Amino acid sequence: MSEVTATDLYEVTMTLSYLREDMRAPATFSLFVRDLPPGRGFLVAAGLEPALDYLSRFRVGSSDVEEFAETLRRPVEDLEPLRGLSFDGQVRAVSEGRLVLAGEPLLEVTAPLPQAQLVETYLLSLLCHQTAVASKAARCVLAAAGRPLVDFSLRRTHGPEAGMRAARLCALVGFAGTSNVAAANRYGIPAAGTMAHSYIEAFASEEQAFRAFARAHPGPVTFLVDTFDTGRGVATAARVLRDLGLGPGCGIRLDSGDLGALAHRARAALDEAGLGDVQIIGSGGLDEYGVDRLVREGAPIDVFAVGTKVGTAADAPYLDAAYKLVEYDGRPVMKLSSAKVTAPAPKQVFRGPGLRDVIGLMNEESPEGTEPLLRTVMRGGLRTEPPDTLAAARARFETDVAALPEEARSIEQPVPPLPAVSARLAALTAVVRHRIQARAWEGDGR
Structure with a gap:
């Protein structure tokens, strides 16, 4: 099985449509966990290293195109626009071993829209499974x-x-x-x-x-x-x-x-x-x-x-994670579906003492006493630094755990910290929401 074809069918159909419509402008997708599972006071970011390996070698080959065509029951020629598609985008991510909270991006991908779309399923599979298992194992270490x-x-x-x-x-x-x-x-x-x-x-x-x-x-x-x-x-x-x-x-x-x-x-x-x-x-x-x-x-x-x-992360074997479009061709976008609202634009997480985090915009300056969590780990489809080591990831984990509030460390009924939202992100979210709703009302003839 090719890693390229290990994807959901709608990734293929959407990507093919983008290519035919010449929608190749840069798009940013944000991968985050909406809510922590019950019984979790934190999550441990994991899966980034294999994710970067996957993106580094991602390329749609002839056999992939043939498999897509067979699955869709369409002539190979219809799927030709996909041939040769590879990943040459940017990735900003939280390093493995860092603790993350609900709503905080683990990873953001910025690449031409077809590329960024087609890698969604594999990235979610890698990061969700490994973050869930690492978080369960981390609680064993605390216990x-x-x-x-x-x-x-x-x-x-x-x-x-x-x-x-x-x-x-x-x-x-x-x-x-x-x-x-x-x-x-x-x-x-x-x-x-x-x-x-x-x-x-x-x-x-x-x-x-x-x-x-x-x-x-x-x-x-x-x-x-x-x-x-x-x-x-x-x-x-x-x-x-x-x-x-x-x-x-x-x-x-x-x-x-x-x-x-x-x-x-x-x-x-x-x-x-x-x-x-x-x-x-x-x-x-x-x-x-x-x-x-x-x-x-x-x-x-x-x-x-x-x-x-x-x-198997038996008591919390999955994460309520999403990979959502937050910007296309320089235009911030968001989803307004009930209980699944997303915030627009590329983001940064600013970490203060005791995991007092603020989710803000990527281009904001770090508030005093905080550090940004997301780093650029891939540019132009290439890693920006050598592969990470287990020792380095373990050191980051130990540092973050030492700063974790006691109630979040608890094995029974932990209380996770809640990240704040920066004023600039809140303001942009309100503007984008108003713009989307105004267009919807216009479309309804109101």
Whole structure:
């Protein structure tokens, strides 16, 4: 499947019409989230790097034109105006790792109208999915309160590529490792893993399984102890670790049941066996809510492994995002539909201390004590700087999270900050609204 044809049909039909009408003047589209999902006090901007990769290589080829024609059941000649279309526009965006709020543009594209239109669907798909997952993972980091987290999501994500992205996004917000071997290699993330219950079941006893695993993997090992009876599993693991002289760096994993109570009993048993350096890893359906509860209860769990609910952003798996035209050929435009009103013109977000943000016009000067969030990251279809790094994105995330108001950091019922609107943007919005309504009244014969 071509990335070009991975789009909604109406993107193709609109673009073809623009080309036939010679509507090629510059257009600016703004990609933003209307409202934060329930249970979110912020979002983490993510997906920009793959979005820029996509735009850099975007070009409608002959096979794409043929596929469009076949889908529309029209002669190839009718779709010829699309052939060779590539992206040579400008992109201004919020850097990955920055926190964003409702109504704030994550990205703005300015390019000839056909180009800017045809890339809409793919950009929304990239940024929405990755921002949703990164935001869920970030809340896990807050809930863990400094304890390491490991991504175990690959087997439950919506496809292997989604699993690759989830591993990258978890690392972006500070996870310590991933079980995903390919992601570990691609992104330089530490690989982490233990064993499955099937491994234990394949041996005649837990002890045989633990000893065999230790023989195959010299050095620190982690034993899964709850396949049959957790108490006996912990005792067996302690005996094997002590017999083999293993301790520091090793661990046991609890994957089911009352993790808090089991962790307390396991810690006591390990300490009694002289294995105070052996860590306890907790897993099994965890997300920020489960991690937060365990931390607040004082469960002696050293590392949390989270998977299904984080890799799929289970409680908020989509964002109410939009990619809306805000200016065409120098003319500010806006949408007036009920509950879906948009503000006109290219924009900037000015961030003050404590995430006191102001959404203003792109050409406004930054108010005193603020910094602009959107940067020019592509010009003339080319990146303006080398690809970003996970380390840099993580540093930005940590800086923004440190400034986040406490009520927005809360795991239960967070209260997100509300960005203000600049006086100039408010005034322009009123003018454009009046102009549109006046034309509508004229059209109605009023």
